[in-house]
Amino acid sequence: MKEKNKKILKYILASIPLAVIYYILLANILYFGKDAQLLKANRMRAKILDSIELNYTSIDSSIKALQGRDGEIYRMIFGAEPLETLYDEESGEEISIERATALAADVQFCIDSIKGNLAYLGSSARNIPSIVPLENFHLKKLGASMGKKVNPFLKSVIWHPGLDIYGEIGDMVLAAGDGVVEKASTYEDKNEGRVLIINHLNGYRTKYAHLDEILVKVNDTVKVSQRVATVGSTGRSLTPHLHYEVILGERHLNPSGYFFGSLSPADYSRAIHISENSGQSLD
Numbered sequence: 001m002k003e004k005n006k007k008i009l010k011y012i013l014a015s016i017p018l019a020v021i022y023y024i025l026l027a028n029i030l031y032f033g034k035d036a037q038l039l040k041a042n043r044m045r046a047k048i049l050d051s052i053e054l055n056y057t058s059i060d061s062s063i064k065a066l067q068g069r070d071g072e073i074y075r076m077i078f079g080a081e082p083l084e085t086l087y088d089e090e091s092g093e094e095i096s097i098e099r100a101t102a103l104a105a106d107v108q109f110c111i112d113s114i115k116g117n118l119a120y121l122g123s124s125a126r127n128i129p130s131i132v133p134l135e136n137f138h139l140k141k142l143g144a145s146m147g148k149k150v151n152p153f154l155k156s157v158i159w160h161p162g163l164d165i166y167g168e169i170g171d172m173v174l175a176a177g178d179g180v181v182e183k184a185s186t187y188e189d190k191n192e193g194r195v196l197i198i199n200h201l202n203g204y205r206t207k208y209a210h211l212d213e214i215l216v217k218v219n220d221t222v223k224v225s226q227r228v229a230t231v232g233s234t235g236r237s238l239t240p241h242l243h244y245e246v247i248l249g250e251r252h253l254n255p256s257g258y259f260f261g262s263l264s265p266a267d268y269s270r271a272i273h274i275s276e277n278s279g280q281s282l283d
Contacts, residue, residue: 126224127200129176129246130261132271133208134165135227139267141166143241143282145275146254152238152280162207162245163255163275164282167231169212169240175222176206176246176258184214192243192283193234198222207245210237210283224261238282 134141143164151158175198182205183197194211212232222228233240246255256275260268 126178127202127204129200129204129206129255129258131174131176131225132165132259132262133174133176133206133244134167134231134242135172135174137165137262139270139274142256142271142274142278144278144280145256145272146245146252147276149278150280152282153236160281161252162209162243164278165242165244166282167240167242169230169232171231171242172227173208173211173229173231173242175224175226175228176244177204177224179204179206179222181216181218181220181222181228184217184220185211188234191236193232193237194229196229198228203248205247207243207247209243209245210234210241236283241282243283 143166144160145163146161147159148157149160150156151160173196177198177200179198179200181196182199183195185194185196188194192209194209194214196208196211196214196216198206198208200206208229210232211229211234213230214228215230216222216228231240231242237243244255246253246258254272254276256272259271263271
C-alpha cells in the first residue's frame, strides 16, 4: 500500500511541471488571440479615422471655395468687405459673452457698410445687372459660360469671355439692369454681328452680341427688364443665340453669377453648374 502511495505521489509531482507548462502555453495562446483581435480593431479604427480626415479635408476645401465666392459677391455687388469671422469653426464650443459681443459688432459694422453703400447708390441699386437677359428663359437654354471653351469654327480651345444662351430668331433680349445705351451697332461685325452695350453707370457694363434687331439707340436710357433687342445669328455664330457679357471696369465676370434677381436659389445654383460645365461655345 505504501509502495502504491509512493507511486501516486511521484506521478503527481511529475505532473505538476507539465501542468505548469500547459498552463503557460494556453495562457499565451489566449493572450495572443485577444491581442490579435485588438490589433485588428485598432487597424479598423485607423482606417475609419483616415476616412473621416479625408472627408473633413474635402469639406474644408468646399467651405473655403464658398467663402471666396461669397467674398466676391460682397466686394463686387455691395462694395463691402466680407465678414471673415462668421466662418470661424465655433460649432460645438461655448462662445463667451465677449466673443459673442465682438461677433455682433462685426456683423453690425458689415450691415452698416452695406446699407451705407446702398444709400449712396440710391435707386442705382437697380443698375446692378441681376436678371437673365432673355424673355421666357429656362435652364435648357444655357450654353457655355466664361472660360476656356472649344471654338466651333477654329476647332481649338480659346478664351470665351461671356455666356451663350440658346434662342430663336426674334426672341426678346432684356436689359439686365438700369443704364444708358453706350453702343448699338448700325452695321454687322464679322465676328460679333450686331452688338448692344449698356453702361450701368456704376462701373458695370453689359454686352449683347449676335443680335438680329436692336430696339434702342445710343444715349437712350433703359430700365431693367426692358426689351432692347432680339436674338439673332449675325456674325460668326453656330446657331441663333445671345452672347452675353458682364464687365466691371476692364474685368469680365461670370454672367451666370448675376442671375440672382430672376432665378430661385435652386435654379441659380443649377444655372452656374450647367454653364460652367458646357465645353463648347456657340461663337
